Amino acid sequence: MRIIRYVNERGLARWGCVTGAEDAQAEVVTGGLGKGFAGTGQREGVARVLAPVEPRAIFCIGQNYRRHAEEMGSPIPERPVVFMKNPASVNGPGGEIVLPRCSEREEVDWECELAVVIGRDVKDISEDRALECVAGYTVGNDVSARWWQKKGSGGQWIRGKSFDTFCPLGPVLVTADEIGDPQDLRLTTTVNGQLMQDGHTSDMIFGVAELIAELSRDTTLLAGTVLMTGTPSGVGAGREPRVFLKDGDAVVCAIDGIGELRNRVVARG
Numbered sequence: 001m002r003i004i005r006y007v008n009e010r011g012l013a014r015w016g017c018v019t020g021a022e023d024a025q026a027e028v029v030t031g032g033l034g035k036g037f038a039g040t041g042q043r044e045g046v047a048r049v050l051a052p053v054e055p056r057a058i059f060c061i062g063q064n065y066r067r068h069a070e071e072m073g074s075p076i077p078e079r080p081v082v083f084m085k086n087p088a089s090v091n092g093p094g095g096e097i098v099l100p101r102c103s104e105r106e107e108v109d110w111e112c113e114l115a116v117v118i119g120r121d122v123k124d125i126s127e128d129r130a131l132e133c134v135a136g137y138t139v140g141n142d143v144s145a146r147w148w149q150k151k152g153s154g155g156q157w158i159r160g161k162s163f164d165t166f167c168p169l170g171p172v173l174v175t176a177d178e179i180g181d182p183q184d185l186r187l188t189t190t191v192n193g194q195l196m197q198d199g200h201t202s203d204m205i206f207g208v209a210e211l212i213a214e215l216s217r218d219t220t221l222l223a224g225t226v227l228m229t230g231t232p233s234g235v236g237a238g239r240e241p242r243v244f245l246k247d248g249d250a251v252v253c254a255i256d257g258i259g260e261l262r263n264r265v266v267a268r269g
Helices: 066-071 127-133 146-152 208-215
Strands: 002-008 013-017 025-032 036-050 058-062 081-085 096-099 112-118 134-141 167-175 186-191 194-200 226-228 250-255 259-267
Touching: 002 025, 013 036, 036 167, 112 186, 112 208, 112 250, 127 134, 127 208, 134 250, 134 259, 167 259, 208 226
Parallel strands: 058 226, 096 259
Antiparallel strands: 002 013, 002 036, 002 167, 013 025, 025 036, 058 081, 112 134, 112 226, 134 167, 186 194, 186 250, 250 259
């Protein structure tokens, strides 16, 4: 199923099933992340599409694509590089990515990522069973303020990754049964129509199942947790000369089988 969270014409937030992310109507569904979704046959108008999940936590993996590590001049990590984003940074399809005023330099970058949504509380799960806890997949953009990531926070990445609007998710949550192998998906990013990233999840250093198993060791991953699995090569900071987002830019992150996540960049104020 292709699930959206949306606001209906009465102003209520609902789960719904759609054929395309831009459908004017959705079929109301029952259930949820842990229970699964079931159609009701009732259809209603979609006034606004929201991010497909309200994350309990957002775990992120840095430098998880071989070609991305190479473009950044970094060694291939021996263990997953783990950091987190503030759940308040979540943004929806069509939402504005707001450039923060507090950056000494406006070095804001794009990072298209496969976002994995955990469907039930899980702890100490084995790699061969890890995908059983996945409710579905969506497109994520790990927007990053590079100055804050590298210099502004004492070497910690969270601040530069967690400004408001810095975690666009969407446009839909595709249930796990429709994706099949998460290591067989193409990812792309365009900025103002220019192709910037063109990667494949087969280039991941640590695959989805391995990451879930590793993160769940002695740690409960709550239902609704989002796992951002890393970005392929082609980020702005890895280019020569470097390229960063500016006011008015249109960013489209896309993943095969899921769809296109579109956001526009604006300068705060």
